[in-house]
Amino acid sequence: MIAIKDLKKSYNSxxxxxxxxxxxxxxxxxxxxxxxxxxxxxTISIMSxxxxxxxxxxxxxxxxxxxxxxxxxxxxxxxxxEIALYNELTAEENLWFWGGLYDVPKTxxxxxxxxxxxxxxxxxxxxxxxxxxxxxxxxxxNIAAALxxxxxxxxxxEPTVGIDPQSRNLIFEVIEKLHSNGMTIVYTTxxxxxAERFCDRIGIIDNGQIIAEGTLDELRKxxxxxxxxxxxxxxxxxxKVQKIQSFWKDCNHTDDKIxxxxxxxxxxxSKIISQCSDAGADIHNIEIKKVNLETVFLSLTGKQLRD
Amino acid sequence: MIKLTIKxxxxxxxxxxxxLLSFALPIALITLFALAFGGAGQGKKxxxxxxxxxxxxxxxxxxxAMQVLDSLKNVELLKVPLEKAQENIKKGxxxxxxxxHKGFSDSLTAGKELPLELQYDEAQEIQVGLLQQSLIPTxxxxxxxxxxxxxxxxxxxxxxxxxxxxTVKQNIQHKSDGxxxxxxxxxxxxxxxxxxxxxxxxxxxxxxKLVAAEKDNSLGLVQAVAGTAVMMLLFxxxxxxxxxxxxxxxxxxxxxxYTPMNPIKILFGKMISANVISxxxxxVMFLFASLxxxxxxxxxxxxxxxxxxxxxxxxxxxxxxxxxxxxxxQQVQGLSTLIILVMSAIGGSMMPIFFMPAFMQKIAVIxxxxxxxxxxxxxxxxxxxxxxxxxLSRILVLLLIGTILNSLAVVLFRKNILKLS
Ligand SMILES: Nc1ncnc2c1ncn2[C@@H]1O[C@H](COP(=O)(O)OP(=O)(O)OP(=O)(O)O)[C@@H](O)[C@H]1O
Ligand SMILES: [Mg+2]
Numbered sequence: 001m002i003a004i005k006d007l008k009k010s011y012n013s014x015x016x017x018x019x020x021x022x023x024x025x026x027x028x029x030x031x032x033x034x035x036x037x038x039x040x041x042x043t044i045s046i047m048s049x050x051x052x053x054x055x056x057x058x059x060x061x062x063x064x065x066x067x068x069x070x071x072x073x074x075x076x077x078x079x080x081x082e083i084a085l086y087n088e089l090t091a092e093e094n095l096w097f098w099g100g101l102y103d104v105p106k107t108x109x110x111x112x113x114x115x116x117x118x119x120x121x122x123x124x125x126x127x128x129x130x131x132x133x134x135x136x137x138x139x140x141x142n143i144a145a146a147l148x149x150x151x152x153x154x155x156x157x158e159p160t161v162g163i164d165p166q167s168r169n170l171i172f173e174v175i176e177k178l179h180s181n182g183m184t185i186v187y188t189t190x191x192x193x194x195a196e197r198f199c200d201r202i203g204i205i206d207n208g209q210i211i212a213e214g215t216l217d218e219l220r221k222x223x224x225x226x227x228x229x230x231x232x233x234x235x236x237x238x239x240k241v242q243k244i245q246s247f248w249k250d251c252n253h254t255d256d257k258i259x260x261x262x263x264x265x266x267x268x269x270s271k272i273i274s275q276c277s278d279a280g281a282d283i284h285n286i287e288i289k290k291v292n293l294e295t296v297f298l299s300l301t302g303k304q305l306r307d
Numbered sequence: 308m309i310k311l312t313i314k315x316x317x318x319x320x321x322x323x324x325x326x327l328l329s330f331a332l333p334i335a336l337i338t339l340f341a342l343a344f345g346g347a348g349q350g351k352k353x354x355x356x357x358x359x360x361x362x363x364x365x366x367x368x369x370x371x372a373m374q375v376l377d378s379l380k381n382v383e384l385l386k387v388p389l390e391k392a393q394e395n396i397k398k399g400x401x402x403x404x405x406x407x408h409k410g411f412s413d414s415l416t417a418g419k420e421l422p423l424e425l426q427y428d429e430a431q432e433i434q435v436g437l438l439q440q441s442l443i444p445t446x447x448x449x450x451x452x453x454x455x456x457x458x459x460x461x462x463x464x465x466x467x468x469x470x471x472x473x474t475v476k477q478n479i480q481h482k483s484d485g486x487x488x489x490x491x492x493x494x495x496x497x498x499x500x501x502x503x504x505x506x507x508x509x510x511x512x513x514x515x516k517l518v519a520a521e522k523d524n525s526l527g528l529v530q531a532v533a534g535t536a537v538m539m540l541l542f543x544x545x546x547x548x549x550x551x552x553x554x555x556x557x558x559x560x561x562x563x564x565y566t567p568m569n570p571i572k573i574l575f576g577k578m579i580s581a582n583v584i585s586x587x588x589x590x591v592m593f594l595f596a597s598l599x600x601x602x603x604x605x606x607x608x609x610x611x612x613x614x615x616x617x618x619x620x621x622x623x624x625x626x627x628x629x630x631x632x633x634x635x636x637q638q639v640q641g642l643s644t645l646i647i648l649v650m651s652a653i654g655g656s657m658m659p660i661f662f663m664p665a666f667m668q669k670i671a672v673i674x675x676x677x678x679x680x681x682x683x684x685x686x687x688x689x690x691x692x693x694x695x696x697x698x699l700s701r702i703l704v705l706l707l708i709g710t711i712l713n714s715l716a717v718v719l720f721r722k723n724i725l726k727l728s
Contacts, residue, residue: 050564073567080565084558101566145562 001026001184002047002153007056009042016042017053018208024186024201029179031199032188033293035305039208040188041081044157047186048078060153074102077151081158081188083138087131091122091141094130099148109148116144119174136167143171153184160194172197192293192305204297211300220291226250226261228295229272232285233258243279248272252302256284261299356438357665358382359396359404361389364422366412371453373407379441383665393426396517398697399681399689402434402661403427405442405512415450418458426517428689433526434661439512446512457484526659526688532596533683534656537618537676538647539592540585544626545643547581549636551627555724556635574627574720578713581623589615602687610686610693617705618679624712625675631719650674655681678704 002024009017017039024030032040045051047058049065049072058065065072085094092113099109117123120140130138143159156175160168175198179185189195195202196216204212204219212219233240236256244258245251252259262268265288276283289295297305360376362369377384387395392404408422415421423446427435450458457480551574554560563573593611596602604611629646633639651657653667654676660668671677678701685691685698693699 048565050561070567073565076565078562078565080558080562082558084562086559087557098562098566101563101568103567 001028001061002186003059004043004047005057005059007043007046007053007058009039009046009051009053016208017046019056020205020208020210021056022203022210022213024184027182027184029185029187029198029200031195031202032186032205033190033192033195033202033297033305034188034205035190035303038190038205040190040205041157043205044078044155044186044188048076048155049073074149075152077146077149077154079143079146079154079156079159081161083142085130085138085141085145088129090127090129091117091133092126094141095145095148098145102149104149112148112150116147119177120144121170134164134167136163139163139167140171143174147178151183153186154178155186157188158190159187160189160191190305192297195293202293204293204300206297206301212296216293219293219296222296226263226295226299227265227291228289228298229260229262229265229269230287230289231258231260231272231276231283232256232287233276234282234284236281240279240281244276244281247275247279252298259298355381355383355665356434357385357401358438358442359385359387359392359401360407361387361392361404362407363389363409364407364411368412368415368453369407372411372415372449375445375449375452376405376442379445381441382438393517396426396428399428399685401428402431403438404517415453416455416458418450418455421446421449424513424515426515429516431661433659443512528596528600528602529683529687530655530659530680532592532600532602533680533687534651534658534676536589536592537622537654537679538651538656540588540618540622541625541647541650541675542643543588544581544585544623545629545639545647546626547584547623548577548626548628548630549633549639551577551630551720551724552633552636552639560724571717571721574631574717574724577630578623578627578716581626582619585619585623586615589619607686610691610698613693613702614679614682614686617682617702617709618675620709621675621679621705621712624709624716628712628716628719631716632723634723651676653677675705675708678708 004020004022007017007020008015020039020043022030032043034040042051046053047065049058049069052066060072060075063071086097089097095113095116096109099112104112114123117126120143122137122140122144125133125137130141133141139159143156146154146156159175160171163171172194175185175187179198185198187194187198199216201213201215202219203210212222214222233256236258241253241258245253248260250261252261260272262272269288273283273286294305297303358376360373362373373384373386376382385401387404389404389406392401395401396404404426406424406426408424410422413419425435425439425442551560554563554573560573564570593602593604593615597604626643629643630639633642651674653663653671654660654674655663655671656676660671660677660680663671682698682701682705685695685701686693689697691698
């Protein structure tokens with residue numbers, strides 16, 4: 001349904017996208033997972049045809065979105081990363097305005113507004129100005145405004161950043177409902193929990209490139225991603241790190257922690273612990289991380305997804 | 308506490324915009340007003356009031372009379388054929404024309420009343436008044452300076468004492484002739500004031516209104532309403548225009564671009580709302596002036612409506628134009644405050660432009676204020692019909708300004724605002 005081919009985009013001299021390609025099937029929930037500055041918003045902006053790529057193309061249902069911008073805009077809903085609403089208007093007025101821009105007939109729009117307000121639990125506050133809303137409520141209206149024209153495709157750019165768990169759960173439920181109704185969703189996030197929870201397929205994006213792509217299982221099984229034993233030491237010094245690294249090559253070191261990667265946790269855990277004490281290192285804490293997107297990302301880039 | 312003060316001062320001096328508003332702007336305005344009131348540099352040289360003169364007499368005497376007038380410090384003499392001069396007044400370009408009628412030379416020699424006439428535009432009576440102040444004494448002295456003073460005295464005396472006997476007359480004539488001879492021979496010094504005789508003899512100029520002013524509306528009222536309305540409109544319209552930049556900053560502009568709507572409609576939407584609000588604002592101001600100060604708007608309704616619409620169009624285009632090349636609302640506001648105050652000062656919003664020196668009046672045409680205020684003068688004061696060429700040409704200029712600024716705004720909007728990268 002959506003085909004993205006080799007997108008490149010530079011801002012001045014900075015290369016924000018270095019050739020991004022992926023395909024999304026109808027009804028699929030596709031996640032773009034990546035840290036700050038990875039190029040998620042840039043990709044979404046190009047896909048919604050408000051930003052022109054330096055090269056590459058975006059096809060929606062086989063149509064190039066730049067030659068048919070309005071056709072694609074009508075079937076796409078975009079939830080921007082920043083809350084983009086008129087603060088001095090009420091929630092309802094905002095929804096009337098944004099829905100109206102898609103030429104939704106009045107009676108239809110009225111029905112849709114009632115629906116989304118109920119869906120997001122804001123019916124009671126509909127007559128209040130958005131400026132009086134909490135951050136979580138604004139986020140909800142921000143999403144609701146993208147759904148009024150019943151788009152078949154929705155792009156959500158980090159729709160849950162910086163909100164309370166209560167609003168977040170409500171938003172998650174709505175998103176799951178939309179997905180189960182057959183909506184095609186492209187969802188960007190830097191929370192791996194979100195990607196793991198929703199996504200049929202995930203593209204991991206870093207530094208303007210997709211560095212891995214697949215279902216959660218595929219990504220977990222991908223070669224270098226292993227289970228991780230994170231050991232925190234007291235008084236770790238370079239000498240001790242060197243000794244440890246000499247017996248266990250497959251590890252990473254940050255501050256007072258060492259990440260040991262293993263494909264056979266059961267047999268190798270005790271081995272690692274005894275060898276650490278042999279090296280004279282004072283173990284403070286041991287944590288075991290099953291393979292998840294965080295560890296996949298770490299193994300791919302050598303850095304944390306969030307810091 | 309001192310630390311807090313120092314921090315405030317440091318922040319203040321770092322903020323270029325507030326520096327501009329606190330220092331550069333007042334200095335610019337002071338300079339402007341000083342120039343306008345003629346106090347700057349070369350002193351009164353620049354404050355010349357221009358006066359047209361048409362010489363119908365065409366004699367050496369009339370020529371030398373013009374020379375005397377030309378030597379007046381604060382009058383700039385323009386020799387213009389009568390018809391052309393009258394046209395200038397009707398157009399509002401000139402305030403008046405001094406006509407030296409045929410027979411000037413003869414009257415001068417005979418010591419009779421001089422056939423001089425000042426035709427003027429009543430709407431410009433303040434300027435004409437200023438002119439009269441320097442003109443009347445000079446004209447009163449003309450017979451003494453270039454004419455036949457003895458004859459003048461005789462005639463005047465005849466008028467003063469019509470019943471006097473011939474011997475008395477001859478006696479007095481003899482004495483006054485002797486007095487003038489003495490002056491000419493330098494035995495009696497003039498006290499240095501050329502105009503000493505003015506009060507005594509009076510300057511006889513026939514005053515004729517070429518263009519009658521509207522009686523119901525005082526000049527001051529029209530000036531106050533039109534001047535203030537246009538200036539305030541410019542300020543408010545810039546605020547509306549800057550709304551586009553707010554939308555950019557708050558992300559709603561980007562969101563508008565996600566929709567199938569043509570992006571240029573965002574700008575057109577702003578233009579239309581700016582026009583509607585401007586018209587509304589002007590209507591309210593003129594209604595207020597009518598209700599509270601009795602400005603007669605009802606007998607000029609069609610002209611007023613045309614002027615309001617044209618003014619709103621030009622002013623809102625100005626607001627949208629400014630917003631379309633600035634980066635943020637703050638930038639627009641800094642820039643616009645400066646531009647609007649300068650335009651208002653030179654365009655006659657703060658004081659009538661005929662108070663200003665000639666060169667200032669010439670540069671006034673670059674401001675929106677000038678065209679708009681003059682149009683309001685045309686309707687309320689000069690009482691011109693809406694079909695008059697003068698009025699219509701001003702409206703045309705306003706519409707032209709609006710069209711040009713709107714077009715530039717479209718180009719700049721595409722180039723600056725829509726560019727998100
Ligand atoms: N308008 C712009 N001008 C210059 N550089 C930009 C612009 N927008 C983005 N960039 C740069 O391009 C890169 C990708 O930015 P982008 O916003 O796409 O990242 P992101 O993945 O959405 O990050 P985040 O999680 O912080 O939203 C960043 O390095 C950013 O600094
Ligand atoms: Mg982003």
